[in-house]
Amino acid sequence: MRLEPAVLDLDWNEVERRARLFIKKYVEQTSSSGVVLGLSGGVDSSTSAALAALALGGDKVTGLLLPERETYSNIDVQHAKHISERFQIRTETIDITSALDAFYRSTPSFDGRDKVTKGNIKARMRMIYVYYYANKYGLLVCGNSDKSETMMGYFTKWGDVSADFAPLMDLYKTQVRKLARHLGLPEQIVKKPSSPGLWPGQSAEQELGVDYETLDLILCGLEHFMDSEEIASQIQADIELVQRVMFRWLTSEHKRRMPLTTKIQYRTPGMDFRLARVTA
Amino acid sequence: MKESVRIALAQISCNLGAKKQNMEKMAEYVWRARDQGAELIIFPELSLTGYTLRDRVYSVAETVPGNSTKIVARLAKEAELYVIFGMPELAERTQATIYNTAVFVGPSGYIGKYRKLYLPTHSVFEEKRYFRPGYHTGVFDTELGGIGLTICYDIFFPEVTRLSRIQGAQLIVCISASPTTRRAYFETLTMARSIENAAFLAYVNLVGIEDGLQFWGGSRLVGPSGELVTVAACDKEDLAVGEANYVDIKPIETFIPTLKDLRPDLFGKLKEAAEEL
Secondary structure (H helix, E strand, C coil), X not given: CCCCHHHHXXXXXHHHHHHHHHHHHHHXXXXXXEEEEECCCCHHHHHHHHHHHHHHCHHHEEEEECCCHHHCCHXXXXXXXXXXHHCCCEEEECCCHHHHHHHHHHXXXXXXXXXXXHHHHHHHHHHHHHHHHHHHHCEEEECCCCHHHHXXXXXXXXXXXXXXXXXXXXXXXXXXXXXXXXXXXXXXXXCCCCCCCCCCCCCHHHHHCCCHHHHHHHHHHHHCCCCHHHHHHHHCCCHHHHHHHHHHHHHCHXXXXXXXXXXXXXXXXXXXXXXXXXXX | CCCEEEEEEEECCCCCCCHXXXXXXXXXXXXXXHHCCCCEEECCCCCCCCCCCHHHHHHHCECCCCHHHHHHHHHHHHHCCEEEXXXXXXXXXXXXXXXXXXXXXXXXXXXXXXXXXXXXXCCCCCHHHHECCCCCCEEEEECCEEEEEEEHHHHHCHHHHHHHHHXXXXXXXXXXXXXXXXXXXXXXXXXXXXXXXXXXXXXXXXEEEECCEEEEXXXXXXXXXXXXXXXXXXXXXXXXXXXXXXHHHHHHHHHCCCCCCCCXXXXXXXXXXXXXX
């Protein structure tokens, strides 16, 4: 396999068709009333929302806009509203600042200077709201995680990744952008730099230390069992970069699995109970 | 041929996927075993790489002989010791066909290998997903006597040790990665395989926790009447050294003459019945 950008090209009509069918059938199988998702105005949540609306009809999709004081972005809110209008999605806007403040104030060890732990509180607070709506209205939570951030462990454990299903999880970030363009999303959203929105000015590419075009080719190589030397040579990248990506991928598996337990009995959750997801 | 052999059971934990570090640990154990007068040292199943490799197996598998075999063989030469260890073996003429293999080296270099015949694919085990099974027993006629190699789940199938025994093995080696939940089976079966074959059996298990699986250790050298010659600790690394006196086999082989009383006429029936199961 040649690791060049074309390797990430897919038949976007087919991807759209399969994702829509998947969402529609899962909502039917679970007898859910629809789906709810966090709508940040970024490319991932906009694409998830669009797919869900195309699969179910906009009236079955609830988009939650969950801004907070520190990371508030007028452009993001405008983009989220554009998506909701374009795909006829119901939205609710809840400013989570006061809930976050309550957490900060009530937690003696809280240190606002520690931006990672503080940022993770925001991601988990958003999860609480999304699951509240799911619980209250019989909805499934549609996750917005893509394959790049999932493989890199670039998400908050039990935070933004929490969902009942995640239609984009097998698409790398650059592929999500292509799918978004295929679905007719505006270029401002398609090309918008990715950010988890945990602190002001946070940039995914800066934090990951690599642009998504390069990262996705490295991850695609790893997915196909290529070794780091071969990947580095093919894409003419530093071997250290490829090894760093591989290390991060391997050491973040704990974020992608059930909690670790130790095997004591006959069959064990997360180990050798192998059951299909069935619904009542 | 020697009348007895001093055997070191090197019950180690492994650093998953880190061959260099694991070989460094193996070297440390080799020299410790040498200091204790051992002539043969045995490491657990997949001890070069750790057991729960899953998809990483493709990036660490090597041909046998290959680089790691050469390194361990050099160590065996320097220490004048025979070494048995486990590793994922990449088939020579393919790029991703892998065996779960026991490698045997000695002071004169590479001796041979055994590819695991029975690959557990149930409970927490997924070996058939990754490994191709072997097709032959691994019996080697060495200065240390006839040695038959087996790996872990093979011990549940008495025909493997039986065939190895009648092909000339006086010492059956079973390298293993057995989780705690299987302890009682291995404690029983190591004795059973020794008794029914009037042979010594050296069982060497992995220890430590990998991906939630606790390997219990408990490595042991069992004599031909099922007696424990030496036993390693449970749940921690250990080096247990014991002696297999081959002269002990003769009185046992006469007292309970399982080899003399073998009934080959039943084997054909066994094959027919197994095919119809």
